[in-house]
Amino acid sequence: MAIDPLINIAKATQLYNQAQQSGIATNTIPQQDGQTAGQSGFSSLVSNYLGQAEKLGQTSEQLAIQGVQNQANLTDVVTAVSEAEMTLQTVVAIRDKVVDAYKEILRMPM
Structure with a gap:
């Protein structure tokens, strides 16, 4: 069974946002790349980069198909x-760094 890295990153960002909203994690990342004030810093940053990665993958896939067709x-x-x-x-x-950070948070004493 293959593990989808996008699902793991999305789950990690969701858990981070829940921790931030509950007051456990109070630090925030500064706004970047035209981000609006209503968006959450970390989750929108990750979502933005995942969207860019997906578009790049689709573009390379289309170019590969065109290359096969000469x-x-x-x-x-x-x-x-x-x-x-x-x-x-x-x-x-x-994804690996986010998962490692999440595991480290779980190991912290309450």
Whole structure:
């Protein structure tokens, strides 16, 4: 059974937001990238980057299909696939750090 990293990150951000709203976690991340004042800092930041990663993956997939059909430049296909691979590695690394931080929070004494 495959583990979907997007679900794990979404669950971690949801738990972080619950902790922040309950007063357990009081620190916030400064607003970035045109974020509105009503959005939660961390969850919107992660959601924004996940959306960008998804778009990049879709673009590279489309370019790969065009490359197989001989409709795209091979250099563009390789570049897009490499970018998608790096983005996926970054998302997985962020997920791992969020999960590690969550585990560390669970180990803290109450």
